[in-house]
Amino acid sequence: MSMQSIEARGLVLLGCGKMGSAMLEGWLAQGLSASSITVIDPYPSARLEALQAEGLHLNTPLPKAPAVCLLAVKPQMMAEALPQIGDLAKADTVFLSIAAGTSIDWFEGALGRRAPIIRAMPNTPAAVGRGITALVGNAQASEAQMAMAESLLSAVGQTVRIEDETMMDAITGVSGSGPAYVFHMIETMAAAGVAEGLPEDLAMQLAKATVAGAGVLAMEADEDPSQLRVNVTSPQGTTAAGLEVLMDHQTGLPPLIKRTVAAAAERSRELGK
Numbered sequence: 001m002s003m004q005s006i007e008a009r010g011l012v013l014l015g016c017g018k019m020g021s022a023m024l025e026g027w028l029a030q031g032l033s034a035s036s037i038t039v040i041d042p043y044p045s046a047r048l049e050a051l052q053a054e055g056l057h058l059n060t061p062l063p064k065a066p067a068v069c070l071l072a073v074k075p076q077m078m079a080e081a082l083p084q085i086g087d088l089a090k091a092d093t094v095f096l097s098i099a100a101g102t103s104i105d106w107f108e109g110a111l112g113r114r115a116p117i118i119r120a121m122p123n124t125p126a127a128v129g130r131g132i133t134a135l136v137g138n139a140q141a142s143e144a145q146m147a148m149a150e151s152l153l154s155a156v157g158q159t160v161r162i163e164d165e166t167m168m169d170a171i172t173g174v175s176g177s178g179p180a181y182v183f184h185m186i187e188t189m190a191a192a193g194v195a196e197g198l199p200e201d202l203a204m205q206l207a208k209a210t211v212a213g214a215g216v217l218a219m220e221a222d223e224d225p226s227q228l229r230v231n232v233t234s235p236q237g238t239t240a241a242g243l244e245v246l247m248d249h250q251t252g253l254p255p256l257i258k259r260t261v262a263a264a265a266e267r268s269r270e271l272g273k
Ligand SMILES: NC(=O)C1=CN([C@@H]2O[C@H](COP(=O)(O)OP(=O)(O)OC[C@H]3O[C@@H](n4cnc5c(N)ncnc54)[C@H](O)[C@@H]3O)[C@@H](O)[C@H]2O)C=CC1
Pocket: 014, 015, 016, 017, 018, 019, 020, 040, 041, 042, 043, 044, 072, 073, 074, 075, 077, 080, 081, 084, 098, 099, 100, 121, 122, 123, 124, 176, 177
């Protein structure tokens, strides 16, 4: 099964907030037609309402047997929201959850043990086709259904299949939440530039372009990120002076990022309880 079968059978999106809409924008940009998508959301955005003119179904009755139902409400809202799509558990529909923390076992309890369920953790760069999504399926999710979910998710970035669902907490801490850390890095670099005397606009332009450029270089270069770092660093130069602060094992980025990712992973574990 591929994007064509999703186009033909339809896709239901339960909850279309920040992450759901990031993925939706990515799919629309990839050519999935708005008319193949049904969104269920009690608080639709103006963008969703506008997409109705292009054929998107908003809070309408569901198609009988959509290829996939993406579950994208908050973990705390999932139990309340699921009855709206419960009937699809009798159809040959794959449930694809992106909810942090919420386990496959929990979904099997809610939707029935026979339902094909795939748990995924995407991130918001999906909106520009540069996301990364990890996914793992239950025993009922067939290879064809896993491949279908992968083709849907790979339309908005990279995908990686995992075998061990418990890795999802750490994955959430690294890549699910990770864009927020990087955005904060941009904010703090820009603020630091202002503190050094730059105008705000220029500092933000420099910070954004630097993070974006370094990200693309990290993806495209043959060298690994540590070598790319070395390449910037002239002996006794400016970067060496900066990195001495940033790489300090007590007060620098390594212990800070370790604690940051650990706190996010721990919250993911808590959400699963
Ligand atoms: N924001 C992110 O970067 C990421 C979020 N996630 C997961 O995606 C899910 C959604 O997160 P966000 O988009 O950030 O939250 P959000 O709050 O922006 O979106 C949730 C949407 O669900 C809707 N909703 C509330 N009750 C509903 C109901 N009963 N039926 C249908 N829709 C309902 C809300 O109106 C809202 O539009 C969460 O489970 C989160 O763990 C996963 C990866 C990254």
